[in-house]
Amino acid sequence: MTAQNRLRIALIQMHVEAGHPEANFRKLETLLQEAVSGEVKPQLIMLPEMWNTGYALEEIRTLADRNGERTKKMLSAFAREHGVQVHCGSIAESREDGVYNTSYFFNGQGEVEADYSKIHLFRLMNEEKHLLAGNVTGRLKVSEVDSGMMICYDIRFPELARKLALEGAKLLFVPAQWPNPRLHHWRTLLMARAIENQMFVIACNRCGTSGTSSFFGHSLIIDPWGEVVAEAGEMETILHAEIDLDLVDEVRSRIPVFEDRRPALY
Numbered sequence: 599m600t601a602q603n604r605l606r607i608a609l610i611q612m613h614v615e616a617g618h619p620e621a622n623f624r625k626l627e628t629l630l631q632e633a634v635s636g637e638v639k640p641q642l643i644m645l646p647e648m649w650n651t652g653y654a655l656e657e658i659r660t661l662a663d664r665n666g667e668r669t670k671k672m673l674s675a676f677a678r679e680h681g682v683q684v685h686c687g688s689i690a691e692s693r694e695d696g697v698y699n700t701s702y703f704f705n706g707q708g709e710v711e712a713d714y715s716k717i718h719l720f721r722l723m724n725e726e727k728h729l730l731a732g733n734v735t736g737r738l739k740v741s742e743v744d745s746g747m748m749i750c751y752d753i754r755f756p757e758l759a760r761k762l763a764l765e766g767a768k769l770l771f772v773p774a775q776w777p778n779p780r781l782h783h784w785r786t787l788l789m790a791r792a793i794e795n796q797m798f799v800i801a802c803n804r805c806g807t808s809g810t811s812s813f814f815g816h817s818l819i820i821d822p823w824g825e826v827v828a829e830a831g832e833m834e835t836i837l838h839a840e841i842d843l844d845l846v847d848e849v850r851s852r853i854p855v856f857e858d859r860r861p862a863l864y
């Protein structure tokens with residue numbers, strides 16, 4: 599196995615102060631430095647969903663990052679300085695027509711390689727009242743490997759993960775703010791998306807509390823067999839793991855699910 603076929607990942611499972619972008623940007627700067635200061639440097643860093651504002655939806659129009667400019671400036675500079683790829687999780691991003699829940703992916707030169715705005719808005723947290731839904735699926739290349747992007751609630755839609763897998767995705771990125779009491783759903787759905795599509799699922803949740811909601815963390819990296827490569831606990835932490843990218847082809851050749859599909863029947 600060559601070094602090129604492996605990917606070192608760090609997931610920043612952080613507490614988010616709802617309604618306080620300043621505090622969240624400051625906190626993130628510290629955690630990003632921490633993520634690259636160990637002996638083994640990650641090649642990719644990922645953040646949770648809506649870490650800039652949290653779910654301060656009543657004030658989201660004023661709090662959201664206009665066109666993602668502040669986020670892009672900070673993360674692009676960081677990615678370039680450290681030669682590391684950064685999946686920004688997602689941010690509340692304001693555009694002319696409203697606020698979106700948007701992911702950006704920066705390559706190691708600090709360029710925006712891909713973006714994706716959440717396409718399924720989560721009614722239980724009133725997203726549909728304050729946010730606009732994206733209309734395009736999220737595809738990207740990570741270390742030259744075809745990959746897909748989802749955000750949180752999106753994982754309840756297996757058709758989306760399957761579409762990304764059929765288009766070639768071998769890695770699926772899922773930033774989240776997934777609260778209690780649905781830890782069982784979080785783990786099971788992520789596991790299912792990994793097993794049925796024989797892909798790595800890389801999922802970064804937030805932790806801590808906001809108002810009456812509490813977030814259990816449990817950021818996860820799951821391999822294409824459905825085995826847990828790494829899982830965080832409930833506290834703020836940086837979860838480091840290394841994955842073997844060749845495992846996707848190995849699993850797909852042992853159980854040829856994609857060849858055995860009968861799409862004409864369903």
Ligand SMILES: NC(=O)CCC(=O)C(=O)O
Pocket residue numbers: 647720723749750751752754774775776777780783
């Ligand atoms: N932020 C979200 O999309 C939360 C999704 C969630 O909690 C769920 O159960 O689905």
